[in-house]
Amino acid sequence: MRAPVRIKTLTIDGKEVSAKEGETIWQVARENGIDIPTLCYLEGLSPVGACRLCLVEVKGANRLLPACVTQVEEGMEVTTNSERLVNYRRMILELLFSERNHTCSVCVVNGHCELQRLAQRLGVTHVRFPYRYPDLPVDASHERFAIDHNRCILCTRCVRVCDEIEGAHVWDVMGRGIKSQIIADLNQPWGTSDVCTSCGKCVHVCPTGAIFEKGKAVAEMEKRRQFLPYLTIMRGGKQ
Amino acid sequence: MTVDELQQLVAKEQEAKQRYKSCINVCVATGCIMCDSERVKEAIEEAVKERGLEKEVIVKGVGCLGLCSAGPMIYVEPEGIIYHKVSPEDAPAIVQGLISTPVERLVCPSEMPFFKRQVKIVMENSGTIDPERIEDYIAVGGYQALMKVLTEMSPSEVIEEVTKSGLRGRGGAGYPTGLKWSTVAKANGDRKFVVCNADEGDPGAYMDRTILESDPHRVIEGMVIAAYAVGAQQGYIYVRAEYPLAIKRLRTAIRQAERLNLLGNNIFGTTFSFHIELRIGAGAFVCGEETALIASIEGKRGTPRPRPPYPAEYGLWGYPTLINNVETFANIPSIIRNGGDWFAKIGTEKSKGTKVFALAGRVVNTGLIEVPMGITLREIVFEIGGGIPEGRKFKAVQTGGPSGGCIPEQFLDLPVDYESLTKVGSIMGSGGMIVMDETSCMVDVAKFFVEFCMSESCGKCIPCRVGTYHMHELLSRITSGIATMRDLELLEELCDLVKNTSLCGLGQTAPNPVLSTLRYFRNEYEAHILDKSCPSGVCPIRRLEEVPV
Amino acid sequence: MSQRKMRLATVWLDGCSGCHMSFLDMDERLIELAEKVELVYSPFVDAKDFPQDVDITLVEGSVSTEEDLHKIRLIRDRTKILVAFGDCAVTGNVPAMRNRFRLKDIMERVYSQNSTHKNDPPVDGIPALLPKVRPIHEIVKVDVFLPGCPPKAEAIYFVLKELIEGRIPDTSQLSRFGA
Numbered sequence: 001m002r003a004p005v006r007i008k009t010l011t012i013d014g015k016e017v018s019a020k021e022g023e024t025i026w027q028v029a030r031e032n033g034i035d036i037p038t039l040c041y042l043e044g045l046s047p048v049g050a051c052r053l054c055l056v057e058v059k060g061a062n063r064l065l066p067a068c069v070t071q072v073e074e075g076m077e078v079t080t081n082s083e084r085l086v087n088y089r090r091m092i093l094e095l096l097f098s099e100r101n102h103t104c105s106v107c108v109v110n111g112h113c114e115l116q117r118l119a120q121r122l123g124v125t126h127v128r129f130p131y132r133y134p135d136l137p138v139d140a141s142h143e144r145f146a147i148d149h150n151r152c153i154l155c156t157r158c159v160r161v162c163d164e165i166e167g168a169h170v171w172d173v174m175g176r177g178i179k180s181q182i183i184a185d186l187n188q189p190w191g192t193s194d195v196c197t198s199c200g201k202c203v204h205v206c207p208t209g210a211i212f213e214k215g216k217a218v219a220e221m222e223k224r225r226q227f228l229p230y231l232t233i234m235r236g237g238k239q
Numbered sequence: 240m241t242v243d244e245l246q247q248l249v250a251k252e253q254e255a256k257q258r259y260k261s262c263i264n265v266c267v268a269t270g271c272i273m274c275d276s277e278r279v280k281e282a283i284e285e286a287v288k289e290r291g292l293e294k295e296v297i298v299k300g301v302g303c304l305g306l307c308s309a310g311p312m313i314y315v316e317p318e319g320i321i322y323h324k325v326s327p328e329d330a331p332a333i334v335q336g337l338i339s340t341p342v343e344r345l346v347c348p349s350e351m352p353f354f355k356r357q358v359k360i361v362m363e364n365s366g367t368i369d370p371e372r373i374e375d376y377i378a379v380g381g382y383q384a385l386m387k388v389l390t391e392m393s394p395s396e397v398i399e400e401v402t403k404s405g406l407r408g409r410g411g412a413g414y415p416t417g418l419k420w421s422t423v424a425k426a427n428g429d430r431k432f433v434v435c436n437a438d439e440g441d442p443g444a445y446m447d448r449t450i451l452e453s454d455p456h457r458v459i460e461g462m463v464i465a466a467y468a469v470g471a472q473q474g475y476i477y478v479r480a481e482y483p484l485a486i487k488r489l490r491t492a493i494r495q496a497e498r499l500n501l502l503g504n505n506i507f508g509t510t511f512s513f514h515i516e517l518r519i520g521a522g523a524f525v526c527g528e529e530t531a532l533i534a535s536i537e538g539k540r541g542t543p544r545p546r547p548p549y550p551a552e553y554g555l556w557g558y559p560t561l562i563n564n565v566e567t568f569a570n571i572p573s574i575i576r577n578g579g580d581w582f583a584k585i586g587t588e589k590s591k592g593t594k595v596f597a598l599a600g601r602v603v604n605t606g607l608i609e610v611p612m613g614i615t616l617r618e619i620v621f622e623i624g625g626g627i628p629e630g631r632k633f634k635a636v637q638t639g640g641p642s643g644g645c646i647p648e649q650f651l652d653l654p655v656d657y658e659s660l661t662k663v664g665s666i667m668g669s670g671g672m673i674v675m676d677e678t679s680c681m682v683d684v685a686k687f688f689v690e691f692c693m694s695e696s697c698g699k700c701i702p703c704r705v706g707t708y709h710m711h712e713l714l715s716r717i718t719s720g721i722a723t724m725r726d727l728e729l730l731e732e733l734c735d736l737v738k739n740t741s742l743c744g745l746g747q748t749a750p751n752p753v754l755s756t757l758r759y760f761r762n763e764y765e766a767h768i769l770d771k772s773c774p775s776g777v778c779p780i781r782r783l784e785e786v787p788v
Numbered sequence: 789m790s791q792r793k794m795r796l797a798t799v800w801l802d803g804c805s806g807c808h809m810s811f812l813d814m815d816e817r818l819i820e821l822a823e824k825v826e827l828v829y830s831p832f833v834d835a836k837d838f839p840q841d842v843d844i845t846l847v848e849g850s851v852s853t854e855e856d857l858h859k860i861r862l863i864r865d866r867t868k869i870l871v872a873f874g875d876c877a878v879t880g881n882v883p884a885m886r887n888r889f890r891l892k893d894i895m896e897r898v899y900s901q902n903s904t905h906k907n908d909p910p911v912d913g914i915p916a917l918l919p920k921v922r923p924i925h926e927i928v929k930v931d932v933f934l935p936g937c938p939p940k941a942e943a944i945y946f947v948l949k950e951l952i953e954g955r956i957p958d959t960s961q962l963s964r965f966g967a
Contacts, residue, residue, distance in 0.1 A: 052740045088739070104937070176695075
């Protein structure tokens with residue numbers, strides 16, 4: 001017999017909502033039409049709480065909590081959109097734009113990019129930090145896809161989808177701090193990976209133009225995500 | 240080993256010690272080894288042999304005697320003479336000194352406040368026992384606490400005693416140890432783990448290293464007691480690879496304890512079993528953060544994860560895990576032996592016991608000190624530390640390493656405890672204490688610590704990964720004299736972001752050195768920006784015209 | 789209030805002139821604007837020197853040469869409201885893509901490896917390139933940012949209208965990086 005579902009009631013941005021026990025603030029907000037920004041979280045993949053864009057204020061908590069991993073509690077009062085939060089989110093996006101070479105105008109996902117879209121939504125019209133202009137490679141050794149580290153924001157969605165859904169674990173992270181970088185296998189050209197199944201899941205979960213299909217010109221690459229919830233349900237609901 | 244066997248061993252060791260008239264203890268912790276104390280020890284052994292005193296004089300390698308800047312240090316028992324800055328050539332004179340008068344020029348006055356003002360609990364055996372002999376530790380009462388716990392106390396009584404002591408985590412955050420233990424004890428899990436965090440990485444801090452090098456059994460005993468209290472079967476000591484001597488002595492200690500069945504199955508003939516393994520860290524500062532440490536022990540990339548769930552409920556491989564710092568565990572045997580009430584009498588209302596600090600920087604006596612909580616910074620700097628050398632003026636004392644802050648002169652009479660230090664914008668931290676005088680530029684100091692955090696950031700969360708980079712860039716602009724007041728505003732805004740949005744403690748505390756120096760030494764920042772000058776003459780100020788766009 | 793027309797300038801630094809093309813795409817709205825502003829300096833008009841007392845200056849392009857650097861400082865001195873006009877001015881954009889290489893390497897690539905005539909890099913009468921291309925707000929204070937590659941005519945029109953009315957426009961929902 002299944003355990004009865006317990007219901008929690010809470011308020012999000014002043015709106016009273018109810019939720020199933022075990023749901024996260026992000027999920028419940030989404031069900032109630034409140035879209036909390038995120039770049040690392042993707043439904044169907046394990047949450048890592050790394051991008052810090054989904055931080056919300058919870059009354060009584062002495063710090064900001066990531067909505068993607070914080071489970072709802074009875075009587076919680078959540079604020080998702082205060083001026084303070086918006087300012088933090090803007091600045092986090094500025095940090096991302098300054099970190100690598102995001103030249104939107106010549107990017108394959110121009111117009112279909114989560115980073116670009118969020119910047120507009122949150123009103124980031126310029127970046128106050130000096131750009132770093134790092135010298136980063138583009139790995140086009142794979143037959144069908146390519147990875148451009150200039151556009152990578154290290155959200156690790158590719159790492160997780162390849163490990164958790166495809167089960168190949170081609171991708172991982174090397175280095176630390178500002179020198180972190182996504183690598184294929186033991187830091188070898190993607191095209192030489194023995195375990196890559198060329199399934200393309202990493203391409204489509206990537207929020208930016210970092211991983212893309214070859215042959216797409218500027219603004220031509222659109223990411224398709226529909227497969228993900230379906231796959232996770234089929235696999236017994238790791239969701 | 241049975242209880243009787245332990246007592247017999249104590250008696251045997253004490254008897255053996257009494258056969259000798261004198262004991263020459265030579266410090267063989269890393270600090271003194273760096274100044275050649277191993278050769279000093281050999282030379283003294285040689286000199287003893289030459290004079291045919293082998294039956295009367297024992298020469299022993301011991302742990303840290305504290306005054307690391309004056310090494311190699313020697314402690315002669317039973318006279319209680321401390322020698323400092325000893326060289327191998329001094330060996331015959333020292334041996335001769337046992338018979339006639341002590342070697343005047345090498346004597347370090349044991350009456351000096353550096354020794355007098357300290358209160359030793361964690362370091363009580365440091366400098367008197369051989370860290371590589373379990374018998375030495377047992378002879379001074381070692382493993383008696385474990386025996387008492389296993390034969391006379393229930394796990395909940397142990398936790399109660401620790402709670403009563405008021406001991407708080409010595410890793411920096413000061414979480415009540417008793418509370419942590421009871422959380423792990425109550426947590427559901429088929430298996431439980433006890434982990435000792437020996438991934439000490441603050442620049443200038445070496446408390447944990449020294450404890451492990453000087454008295455490793457103390458930490459092991461503390462861990463076994465903790466394991467009994469929370470119901471764990473397996474323990475790990477996570478120690479960084481940069482501490483080869485600590486690793487070597489821990490390995491020896493674990494082997495010896497296993498041989499005497501003080502570790503392993505059915506300890507003291509009871510049903511309680513506990514094993515300890517070492518895990519060597521590859522040198523990432525972030526692995527001192529408990530969730531990153533857990534990931535690293537599990538063989539994964541050492542990055543932190545959001546809490547909750549806390550390791551007490553969901554730790555190593557998902558099982559309830561108790562993680563305490565080296566110094567925390569090292570306090571446990573004394574608390575059990577003397578009682579929680581005894582411990583609670585030392586210190587202040589909310590901070591009990593003692594704290595080990597690595598006193599460094601512009602101070603006459605640098606080294607390792609153990610002081611009661613509640614002692615003032617002034618006492619530490621000017622009495623124990625002996626003040627600022629060369630008649631220069633005190634400027635600030637930095638506590639808590641890269642997570643801490645700089646405390647200016649106006650707070651010198653502040654009692655050293657968790658709350659007071661936090662109130663003035665610093666933290667207790669793990670025990671780094673760096674004294675700065677008027678020749679230190681506070682912007683440069685802040686930049687140093689930010690650079691450390693930048694290069695130690697794991698890169699998982701954006702505010703820490705990119706934020707610390709830009710903090711460092713902005714500070715570099717300031718120290719180069721090319722910054723504007725807008726840069727300073729941006730720096731303050733960025734510090735606020737990194738502090739409030741980073742994933743783990745590394746990022747959350749990385750701005751502290753900047754924020755605390757801004758709070759007390761804002762004029763120095765402004766001098767760099769507005770007057771294009773470094774008041775302390777440290778920073779190489781460039782003229783704007785020279786700077787490429 | 790007098791009917792004094794606002795003094796408008798547009799400047800073309802290191803960019804492709806696409807932002808100015810988009811400006812022209814305002815079409816008939818240009819006539820409406822012309823009644824309210826006087827275009828005192830622009831690639832569209834014949835003025836040789838950047839005048840004093842300009843109310844609004846739209847700056848297209850990044851700061852890439854010694855000349856750009858000199859100009860942008862002069863413009864800032866003489867302008868009340870400085871608008872970073874388009875992605876090159878706001879972010880560095882395409883011109884800044886050279887920043888990950890050393891200037892010397894770029895010059896060698898362009899003027900010796902890839903050139904059929906193997907000429908030395910020109911020096912006479914041409915402003916020297918700066919080691920790094922910079923968005924203009926890294927050099928001078930910018931009052932309004934209008935990203936876009938190029939910003940749409942509607943966005944330019946809105947910004948100018950607001951500025952003429954004496955308001956600082958919120959550009960965030962009008963345009964974005966890249967488009």
